[in-house]
Amino acid sequence: MKTISKAKLPELLEQLSQGYKVLVPAQVEGVSRFTIYQQGLELALEENVTMPPKDIFFPQTEKMYKFKTQGKSLDIEEIQPEESLQVIFGIRSCDLKSIQCLDQVFLTKGFVDKFYQDKREKTLLIGLSCVKPMEACFCTSMGIDPQQGEGADIQAYDLGDKLGFEGITEKGQSLLAKVANFLVEEKVMLPSMEEFNLTVDIEGVPEKLKEMFDHPIWDDISRKCLNCSVCSYICPTCHCFDIASEVRGTDGVKIRCWDSCMFGEYTAMAGGHQPRPGKKERVRNRFLHKLRYFPERYNMLLCTGCGRCVVKCPVNLDITDVISKIKKA
Ligand code: SF4
Numbered sequence: 610m611k612t613i614s615k616a617k618l619p620e621l622l623e624q625l626s627q628g629y630k631v632l633v634p635a636q637v638e639g640v641s642r643f644t645i646y647q648q649g650l651e652l653a654l655e656e657n658v659t660m661p662p663k664d665i666f667f668p669q670t671e672k673m674y675k676f677k678t679q680g681k682s683l684d685i686e687e688i689q690p691e692e693s694l695q696v697i698f699g700i701r702s703c704d705l706k707s708i709q710c711l712d713q714v715f716l717t718k719g720f721v722d723k724f725y726q727d728k729r730e731k732t733l734l735i736g737l738s739c740v741k742p743m744e745a746c747f748c749t750s751m752g753i754d755p756q757q758g759e760g761a762d763i764q765a766y767d768l769g770d771k772l773g774f775e776g777i778t779e780k781g782q783s784l785l786a787k788v789a790n791f792l793v794e795e796k797v798m799l800p801s802m803e804e805f806n807l808t809v810d811i812e813g814v815p816e817k818l819k820e821m822f823d824h825p826i827w828d829d830i831s832r833k834c835l836n837c838s839v840c841s842y843i844c845p846t847c848h849c850f851d852i853a854s855e856v857r858g859t860d861g862v863k864i865r866c867w868d869s870c871m872f873g874e875y876t877a878m879a880g881g882h883q884p885r886p887g888k889k890e891r892v893r894n895r896f897l898h899k900l901r902y903f904p905e906r907y908n909m910l911l912c913t914g915c916g917r918c919v920v921k922c923p924v925n926l927d928i929t930d931v932i933s934k935i936k937k938a
């Protein structure tokens with residue numbers, strides 16, 4: 610396997626930055642997230658980042674097009690996409706899986722989202738294996754291997770004071786060839802994964818949920834929810850958005866921004882009808898979407914076991930607890 614000492618990694622990233630926009634996990638204003646690599650930046654490689662990488666492909670707010678009105682005529686100006694190719698270094702297996710979920714939504718079944726597609730096609734993914742799960746990680750319960758991510762162009766392995774690299778796709782192999790001067794070939798032993806603190810049994814849950822739309826369990830599960838939407842915003846797979854216009858005089862811009870099914874306004878209709886009037890209906894939708902509707906439509910769960918919502922929900926509405934309750938009901 611090709612290896613590099615962690616001390617030399619900044620030099621490799623520096624070289625990559627000459628030809629690509631390189632995004633790495635780091636602390637940014639007190640929050641760990643992916644950010645553009647620059648000299649002197651301290652990388653956050655010990656554990657997964659708080660903010661998932663979804664905003665790299667699906668930004669929190671994104672301009673779709675500009676427009677100008679003149680009397681009854683309307684001129685539309687497209688927003689030109691960024692030209693640069695990008696590399697994301699250090700994506701954990703759970704977040705690689707979440708990108709596969711987003712690919713299904715934005716690129717398949719005849720609905721191709723050109724904003725997402727453009728960024729996705731210009732991106733090369735470097736996965737990073739985990740050695741020690743965090744307190745709320747439960748990816749293995751969701752069928753994910755934390756040491757071997759799906760969908761990476763290159764997989765990096767944490768070998769203690771070194772990193773090992775394996776080129777998975779052709780794009781990944783040719784990127785590794787470009788930085789071959791930093792790498793040495795050697796035989797390595799991959800470290801074994803430490804025990805998970807959190808596990809859950811998901812077996813049969815998507816099928817069981819087909820009969821549970823009107824089950825009283827939703828009253829119990831939703832009772833403490835604040836409908837604050839932290840769980841959706843922090844989730845690497847949640848992908849709902851709203852579209853709005855900002856207009857000044859004759860000039861305007863169409864913008865899309867993240868939205869959440871946990872908000873009442875999300876389903877409010879112009880005529881006043883509200884199909885999800887209370888938090889029971891909203892919480893139920895969140896879990897049915899992740900555990901039943903998405904598997905039905907795309908044959909995969911919309912939860913990767915990253916544990917972010919488990920940590921950040923202010924009232925501890927824990928998805929693993931919800932899955933266990935459904936299993937027992
Ligand atoms: S973070 Fe917790 S309280 Fe907030 S909307 Fe999600 S489940 Fe409800």
Ligand code: SF4
Pocket residue numbers: 840843844845846847899911912913914915916917918919928
């Ligand atoms: S539902 Fe929670 S645990 Fe699952 S992917 Fe989203 S944030 Fe992670």
